[in-house]
Amino acid sequence: MAFKKHVVDDLVMLVNLSESGITENLKKRHANDLIYTNIGPVLVAVNPYKFIDQFGEEVIEAYCGRYVFEMPPHIFAVAESSYRTMVTEHENQCIIISGESGAGKTEASKHIMKYIAGVAGSESSKVQRIKDMILQSNPLLEAFGNAKTLRNNNSSRFGKYMELQFNYSGEPIGARITNYLLEKVRPLLLVVGLLE
Numbered sequence: 001m002a003f004k005k006h007v008v009d010d011l012v013m014l015v016n017l018s019e020s021g022i023t024e025n026l027k028k029r030h031a032n033d034l035i036y037t038n039i040g041p042v043l044v045a046v047n048p049y050k051f052i053d054q055f056g057e058e059v060i061e062a063y064c065g066r067y068v069f070e071m072p073p074h075i076f077a078v079a080e081s082s083y084r085t086m087v088t089e090h091e092n093q094c095i096i097i098s099g100e101s102g103a104g105k106t107e108a109s110k111h112i113m114k115y116i117a118g119v120a121g122s123e124s125s126k127v128q129r130i131k132d133m134i135l136q137s138n139p140l141l142e143a144f145g146n147a148k149t150l151r152n153n154n155s156s157r158f159g160k161y162m163e164l165q166f167n168y169s170g171e172p173i174g175a176r177i178t179n180y181l182l183e184k185v186r187p188l189l190l191v192v193g194l195l196e
Contacts, residue, residue, distance in 0.1 A: 007034070008025060009037065010037070010040070011025060011044070025037070026046055045075065047102065047103055047107075054074070055076075059074070064118075075108055075111045076111070079095070079111075079115040080119070106138075109138070113134055113164070117172070120171060120172050121167075121172055127172060130172045130175075134164065160178070160179055162175065163177070
């Protein structure tokens with residue numbers, strides 16, 4: 001593909017490291033369904049607003065055991081790096097997902113949980129039960145706290161701190177999710193033209 005000559009995986013490597021250079025690189029990558037771009041150790045994700053098949057089992061397998069610099073930018077690379085550092089160095093890890101409404105924060109957290117569930121621990125029935133509970137908890141929480149907005153049909157109205165808990169071997173043993181209410185007032189009447 002000819003476009004690859006003009007884009008970089010890591011914005012630090014841009015020749016024109018300016019706002020216009022960064023924006024142009026992100027636009028070109030997005031136009032080619034390359035929604036992830038690194039900027040040093042930070043992953044930038046641009047919501048594609050469509051289904052992109054980049055999150056299947058074969059992609060999980062491709063990123064498993066690989067270093068961030070060995071693979072193209074991806075949310076799975078971040079999850080792999082964090083999980084492997086936790087397992088090998090026995091240090092707690094934190095992944096911060098930030099962005100404006102509709103940016104894809106909830107989807108990013110689902111992909112991270114899916115990846116970790118796919119690579120973490122053994123296949124024992126107890127471990128599998130914990131993985132299933134972690135993956136299935138998110139839709140339940142969303143059912144109680146999401147609302148339709150101008151930019152997002154399923155916008156979270158709360159912040160979440162999700163703590164995945166592991167034993168010394170890297171097997172998931174539990175999770176804790178703390179919700180932070182972001183809006184205290186919910187409109188009762190629809191303003192004419194608001195959602196049109």
